[in-house]
Amino acid sequence: MVFNSLTFIAFFAIVLAIHSLPLPWKIRKVNLLVASYLFYSAWNPPFVILLWISTVVDWYAAQGLVRAQRPVARRAWMLLSVVANLGMLGYFKYGGFLLANFTALLASVGVVYHAPAPDIVLPVGISFYTFATMSYTLDVYLRRALPARNFLDYALFVTFFPHLVAGPIMRPTELVPQFEQPQRASRRRLFFGLALMTVGMFNKVVLADGFLAQAAETVYDSDKIPGALDAWMGTLAFSGQIFCDFAGYSTIAIGVAMCLGFAMPDNFRFPYAAVGFSDFWRRWHITLSSWLRDYLYIPLGGNRHGPRRTYAALMATMLLGGLWHGANWTFVVWGGLHGIYLSVERWLRKRFSGFKPNLWALLAFGLITYALVNITWVFFRAKTFSRAWTVLRGMFGTNDKAVPLLSTESLAVVGAIIVGLVVTHWLMRNRTLESVLARAPAAVLSCTWAVMAFAIIATQGNGNAFIYFQF
Amino acid sequence: MHLSTSSSDLVVARSASAEARIAQRPGLRLTAADRPGIAQPVPERDVPDRRWGTILFVALVLTLLMLGAWEWHWRSFGVEPSIANTDALWATQRRRIDQGEGDGATVLIGSSRMLFDLQLPVWQALSGKRPIQLALEGTSPMFALEDLADDPNFRNARLLVGVAPDIFFSGFAYRGDVLKYTRKQSPSQRVGQWLSMHFVEPFLAFDDPDYALPAVLERQDWWPVRPGMHPRKDVRKLMVVTAPDRASHIWDKLEKDPAYAALAQSIWAQHFSLGPGMPTPARLRKLTAEQIARASVAVAKLRKRHVEVIFVRTPSAGQYLVFEDKLFPRAQTWDVLLARTGAPGVHFQDHPELQGLWLPEWSHLATRDAVRFTGALYRIIEHDTGHQIAGVAAKPLAR
Numbered sequence: 001m002v003f004n005s006l007t008f009i010a011f012f013a014i015v016l017a018i019h020s021l022p023l024p025w026k027i028r029k030v031n032l033l034v035a036s037y038l039f040y041s042a043w044n045p046p047f048v049i050l051l052w053i054s055t056v057v058d059w060y061a062a063q064g065l066v067r068a069q070r071p072v073a074r075r076a077w078m079l080l081s082v083v084a085n086l087g088m089l090g091y092f093k094y095g096g097f098l099l100a101n102f103t104a105l106l107a108s109v110g111v112v113y114h115a116p117a118p119d120i121v122l123p124v125g126i127s128f129y130t131f132a133t134m135s136y137t138l139d140v141y142l143r144r145a146l147p148a149r150n151f152l153d154y155a156l157f158v159t160f161f162p163h164l165v166a167g168p169i170m171r172p173t174e175l176v177p178q179f180e181q182p183q184r185a186s187r188r189r190l191f192f193g194l195a196l197m198t199v200g201m202f203n204k205v206v207l208a209d210g211f212l213a214q215a216a217e218t219v220y221d222s223d224k225i226p227g228a229l230d231a232w233m234g235t236l237a238f239s240g241q242i243f244c245d246f247a248g249y250s251t252i253a254i255g256v257a258m259c260l261g262f263a264m265p266d267n268f269r270f271p272y273a274a275v276g277f278s279d280f281w282r283r284w285h286i287t288l289s290s291w292l293r294d295y296l297y298i299p300l301g302g303n304r305h306g307p308r309r310t311y312a313a314l315m316a317t318m319l320l321g322g323l324w325h326g327a328n329w330t331f332v333v334w335g336g337l338h339g340i341y342l343s344v345e346r347w348l349r350k351r352f353s354g355f356k357p358n359l360w361a362l363l364a365f366g367l368i369t370y371a372l373v374n375i376t377w378v379f380f381r382a383k384t385f386s387r388a389w390t391v392l393r394g395m396f397g398t399n400d401k402a403v404p405l406l407s408t409e410s411l412a413v414v415g416a417i418i419v420g421l422v423v424t425h426w427l428m429r430n431r432t433l434e435s436v437l438a439r440a441p442a443a444v445l446s447c448t449w450a451v452m453a454f455a456i457i458a459t460q461g462n463g464n465a466f467i468y469f470q471f
Numbered sequence: 472m473h474l475s476t477s478s479s480d481l482v483v484a485r486s487a488s489a490e491a492r493i494a495q496r497p498g499l500r501l502t503a504a505d506r507p508g509i510a511q512p513v514p515e516r517d518v519p520d521r522r523w524g525t526i527l528f529v530a531l532v533l534t535l536l537m538l539g540a541w542e543w544h545w546r547s548f549g550v551e552p553s554i555a556n557t558d559a560l561w562a563t564q565r566r567r568i569d570q571g572e573g574d575g576a577t578v579l580i581g582s583s584r585m586l587f588d589l590q591l592p593v594w595q596a597l598s599g600k601r602p603i604q605l606a607l608e609g610t611s612p613m614f615a616l617e618d619l620a621d622d623p624n625f626r627n628a629r630l631l632v633g634v635a636p637d638i639f640f641s642g643f644a645y646r647g648d649v650l651k652y653t654r655k656q657s658p659s660q661r662v663g664q665w666l667s668m669h670f671v672e673p674f675l676a677f678d679d680p681d682y683a684l685p686a687v688l689e690r691q692d693w694w695p696v697r698p699g700m701h702p703r704k705d706v707r708k709l710m711v712v713t714a715p716d717r718a719s720h721i722w723d724k725l726e727k728d729p730a731y732a733a734l735a736q737s738i739w740a741q742h743f744s745l746g747p748g749m750p751t752p753a754r755l756r757k758l759t760a761e762q763i764a765r766a767s768v769a770v771a772k773l774r775k776r777h778v779e780v781i782f783v784r785t786p787s788a789g790q791y792l793v794f795e796d797k798l799f800p801r802a803q804t805w806d807v808l809l810a811r812t813g814a815p816g817v818h819f820q821d822h823p824e825l826q827g828l829w830l831p832e833w834s835h836l837a838t839r840d841a842v843r844f845t846g847a848l849y850r851i852i853e854h855d856t857g858h859q860i861a862g863v864a865a866k867p868l869a870r
Contacts, residue, residue, distance in 0.1 A: 001659035006666040008659075042659035144510035171503075173510040191523035210685045258516060265514040266502045282504035290503035290511075298508050409694040432500060438519035445526050450533030457534075458541055460683040 001042040003197075003252045004205050004461050011039065012256065019260055025182040029152055032160065032260070039161035040125070047123040050088055055158045057084040058133040062140045062147040074141060081137035085130040093127065095120050097327030125165030127324060131291055133158050136172040138295050145173045153179040160262075162253040166246070168267040169287040175262070183261035195449060196255030199433075202452040203248030205461035207417060212241035215414045218405050219391065220381050227402030231394025234406065235374050237414045238381045240421050243272065246285070272373075273425035275357075275366045277341040280373060292321050314346070315339040325380070330388060334379040341372060363426075370422065541677055549724040550676040554712040556608070556719070558646070559664035562653040564603055564717055573625040576603055580615040581633020583608035584785035587710050587835045589631070591718040593845040598853075602631070604717040609645030609706070611638050613765055618650055619778075620769035626776040632766075634784045634808070634816075635834075636799035637742070640759040641750065668715065681708040704738050707731075709835060720838040725831040735832035736789070743794040752798075759804055763811050770812040781852060782808060782816035786825065786844065791833035817851055819844075824851070 001007045015035045019028055041048045057080065064077035090098075099115045106113045136157070139145040148154035157175045185193060219226050219234025226234060250267035257264045267287050274280035281289040300313035315336070322335015357365060375392070382388035393399045406414070428436070437445065503511050554560065568576065577600060579585050585606035595601040605615050612632055619625045637643070671678055680686060686705070696702045712719045725732045750758065770780045784805055787795060801818075809816045819825040824847040828840040836844055 001657075001663075005659065005663050006671070007663040010662075010666060042662075043657045045658065139510055171511040174513055177513050188518050188523050191527045192518045194527065195523070206684070210683070214685070254516070258518075263514040263516040265511070266500070269502065269504075282502075286502050286504045290507070294508055404697050404699040406697075407689075407694065407700060408697045409689050409691075411697070412694070413688070430499060434517050434519050435499075437521065442521065442526055443529075445521070446529035446533060449526065449530035450537065453530065453534040454537040454541070455684060457538060458677065458684040460678060460680065 001039060003249065003256070004201060004209075007042065011035070011042075012259075016259060020184065026152070028182070029156055029179060033152065033156050036156070036159040036161040036164060040159070040164060043124050044121070050092075050123050050126065051129060051159060054085060054088065054130060054133045055155050057081060058137050058158075059147075059151060059154055061137045065137065065140045066147055078137060078141040081134060085134050089126055089130050092120055092122055094323075094327045128167050128169055129158060129164060131169050131288075132163070132171075135169070135291065135295065139172060148172065148176045149180065160257075162256040162260075162262075163264060166249050166253075167285075167287055168250055168253065168265055169291050170264065174265060178262050185259055185261040189261065190259050193255045193258030193260075195437075196258060197252050198255075198449060198452050198456070200248040200251030200253075200255060201456050203244040203251065206452075206455045206459045208241045208244035208248060209461055210459040211413050211417055212237045212244065215406055215410045216241055216381060218410070220383075220387060222405060224405055225390060225399050225402045226394040226405050227399055228394060228397040229411070230402070230405040231391045231399075232374075233411055233414050235377055235381070235391065235395065236418045239272070239370075239374050239377050240414070240418050242377070242380070243268070243421070270425040270428045272370055272422050273366060273429040274369050274373075275362055276345050276369055277338060277372075278345060280369060281338075281342070288321070288324075292317050292324075296320065310346070311343050314342050318342065328383075330379045330382060330385060333385075333388075334376050337376045337379065341376075366426070542675060545677045545682055549722075549728070550679065550682070550708070551711070552673055552676050552678070554668060554715060554717075555672050555678065556710070556712050556717070557664065557667075558649045558652040559656065559660055560668070560712070560715070560717060561605065561607065561649050562656050562661075563664070563715070564605055565650075565653050567603055568619070568622065568625050571624070572603065573622065573628060575627050576600075576625075577629045577631070578603045578619065578625070579606050579631050579633070580612035580619070581606040581631070581783070581785070582610055582612065582635045582638045583710065584635050584787075584835060585612075585631070585633025585783070586717070586719050587721050588785050588841045588844055589633075589848070590720065590838075590841050590845040591714070591716065593842050594849055597846060597849045601716065604719070606633055607646045607649060608710070609638065609643070610647060610649075611642050611644050611762070613639075613642060613762060613769075614644060614647060614650055616766060616769045620772040623776070625773075626778060628777075629779045629781065630773065632780060632782045634782050634805065635787070636784075636795045636804055640762050640799050640804050641755065642758055642762050679708060703741060706738055707735060709735065709832070720841055721831070721835045723838065725835075726829075726837050732831040739791055739833060743790060755798060756803075759799070759807075763804075763808050766808060767811045770814050774813075780812070780814040782812075782814055783848065784816065784818040784820075786819040786828055786830060786836060787834055788828075788830040789833035791830075817848060822847070822851055 001011060015031065018031045021028075023031075037048055037051075040051060061077045061081035061084075064080075065074055068074045068077055103113050103115050136147075136154070140147055148157065153176050154172070156179050157170065157172055160170075160175065163170050163175075215237035216234055219230055220238070247268040254264045254266075265287060267285060269283040269286065271280055271283035274283050297313050297317040300316060301309045302313060303310045318335040318339030319332055320335070322331045322333070322338070325331045325334070375395070378388050378391050378395070379385075382391060390399070394402060500515060500517075506512075567573075568578070577594070577598070579589055579602050583606070586604065586608060589602075589604075589606075591601050591604060606612065607615075616630075616632060619630065633639075676682075690704065709722055709725065710719050711722050725735060773780055782805075805816065805818060817825075819828075825844060828844055829837040830840075831837055835841075
């Protein structure tokens with residue numbers, strides 16, 4: 001089920017009520033585990049089997065890793081986990097994509113092959129929970145952590161519903177210890193958790209779905225040709241939509257966990273105030289970028305084997321990171337662009353290592369970063385390369401037969417929200433939400449909370465799934 | 472076994488520089504981005520030291536006050552709480568056929584005219600059986616016709632197909648994804664629909680897409696029209712669903728408020744000229760031929776399962792009727808449809824008892840006249856011409 005639905009409100013109220021009862025900790029953990037399976041099966045019940053497979057395989061793989069003495073045996077247990085998880089991910093997420101590319105490859109050498117339509121349904125959240133469970137066996141394999149003490153804690157780590165389908169991608173060392181001791185939110189944590197849920201819901205329902213999605217759709221899902229204004233505003237709208245959608249989800253997830261007495265990590269840190277792309281990736285989808293860094297970039301050699309190997313590892317990581325988002329070459333290009341940006345930035349930082357930018361230069365670099373990030377969003381949002389090129393040409397003002405696509409109202413609303421968003425990110429660049437809330441007048445907090453709650457209800461969200469569910 | 476304490480030590484050691492950096496900036500906290508290549512520790516989440524209980528209480532009161540004002544505003548406008556005409560509600564009715572009611576049922580498909588104009592209680596009173604309402608506003612019934620044609624659960628039945636020429640013959644489908652939604656509807660969405668229908672919709676008038684915040688903002692007059700764009704207003708609220716089986720009628724504001732009816736007419740009038748973005752006459756002819764061909768195939772399949780298909784040209788009036796006659800002349804559309812499909816049809820212009828009806832905005836019947844229309848239509852189908860089994864009557868009924 002999605003967070004922005006009546007079903008979730010009812011579900012969460014029941015789960016929270018049971019979790020608050022004076023029951024033994026084990027019973028309350030079982031409540032959370034059963035609730036998490038219900039949460040997942042509320043989409044498509046049979047897919048819960050995949051979740052169980054992933055859970056069981058990694059549990060036994062980690063146990064095997066601890067018992068194994070020889071490096072070969074340890075590697076075998078690790079590979080079992082990786083192959084099982086990536087195998088499931090590959091079949092369900094990339095099966096159709098691989099088949100289509102294989103068919104195209106054969107056609108390019110003159111072999112006509114009509115592959116049957118695979119008709120594979122993508123299990124929601126599979127990219128997220130496979131990465132979470134893999135981090136469990138990989139941490140044990142890399143001797144960074146020992147396995148969980150009992151299966152219940154481990155199964156709950158994999159399945160815990162706030163992070164299950166769209167992250168933040170949790171590591172076992174972040175969550176399993178929290179299950180080892182009874183957790184129940186204090187009243188303050190409960191109320192603050194509800195405040196975070198409201199902030200996240202406002203981002204998702206009001207800003208992303210209510211006011212930004214339509215403009216992005218108008219530009220990207222149309223067959224009409226946009227001019228510079230429409231192409232930029234459609235892309236800026238998407239940049240706002242995807243941030244509000246995904247950061248909104250993460251904030252709700254953190255709030256939900258907090259209401260239950262658990263802590264989840266930050267997934268975003270005001271990314272549109274990033275100066276440079278390494279800074280951007282320290283602020284955007286932090287739990288994915290750090291996962292890729294720890295389990296892909298560093299094992300590929302990281303920056304330990306000279307510049308060439310570093311750049312190769314960087315590009316490989318970002319290309320695979322792009323592919324993780326979706327089975328389409330447009331996502332690979334998106335990742336590749338970020339890889340190039342990061343490589344160029346790395347080279348520039350070495351070349352001008354003594355350069356210390358002043359405030360204005362910092363702002364300028366920040367805006368350049370945001371503009372270049374928007375270029376990458378074109379490939380992320382467009383369903384085809386053809387449409388991506390059309391929008392890109394529009395952004396560079398080279399579309400000949402452009403027609404106006406967005407209404408005055410749409411331009412004004414998108415403009416206001418994006419300016420507000422970017423300014424907020426800059427003001428919050430070196431702060432946390434909590435540090436600001438600690439100083440704001442109580443009346444302002446109450447009024448802001450009420451306005452957001454009213455806007456959420458009055459916008460009447462139609463329960464749109466979060467964008468990242470498809471990944 | 473407990474997670475390694477040594478990994479925690481490692482965390483502290485390796486992230487020391489990051490911590491030092493963060494420590495210089497109060498208000499920041501470490502994230503996984505600051506701790507490369509190590510096991511991540513349990514996150515720390517601070518709660519600002521505020522009186523959150525009081526803040527929440529005041530926020531709740533303010534929220535309720537704002538919602539109360541919003542609700543009062545829309546009730547003053549004439550809106551009453553009603554059942555939401557959602558895809559999920561449609562899915563509940565479509566499932567009735569899957570669950571066995573399709574054998575011997577009367578099913579209605581079409582667009583908004585079939586939805587608002589055909590009154591289920593009247594039909595039930597006359598026939599003893601309540602039809603299954605599957606018509607969808609702004610949507611050609613072709614998808615439903617083909618879906619039912621392929622459904623073996625639908626047999627020995629009667630299917631009334633509403634024909635609004637501009638929608639039926641163009642194949643326009645405002646809600647064309649409803650079938651896909653129905654097939655993929657998750658348990659969560661089903662529960663959500665039930666909760667909404669029982670705990671939200673009966674109480675809140677503003678719970679209607681026409682009064683959603685973005686829609687209200689978008690239609691304000693203060694926005695200038697962008698050069699090069701045509702001003703365009705979206706269709707406003709026109710109907711009320713009165714029962715969970717999608718029994719509906721026109722919203723009475725259209726009958727009582729001439730200004731609102733005029734607004735609805737002006738919105739229809741946007742479509743009456745072949746402006747930019749509208750299909751050309753040649754394109755319309757091609758679309759019409761395609762729709763009739765698809766209907767013929769579907770009707771032939773249904774006939775094999777003893778389903779009586781009856782096309783119904785629901786009433787229209789004023790400039791809307793002029794527009795339809797001009798773009799979709801009867802001889803090139805309706806008459807061809809009946810001839811090709813071999814199915815009988817009822818055209819409102821052929822029957823005196825279907826004349827003199829009031830359509831406040833040219834396209835849908837006033838509720839009182841919808842009652843009259845339903846009764847007359849039932850009698851035409853059942854009595855005036857006798858019960859005609861599909862395949863026998865390839866002609867208009869009682870013309």
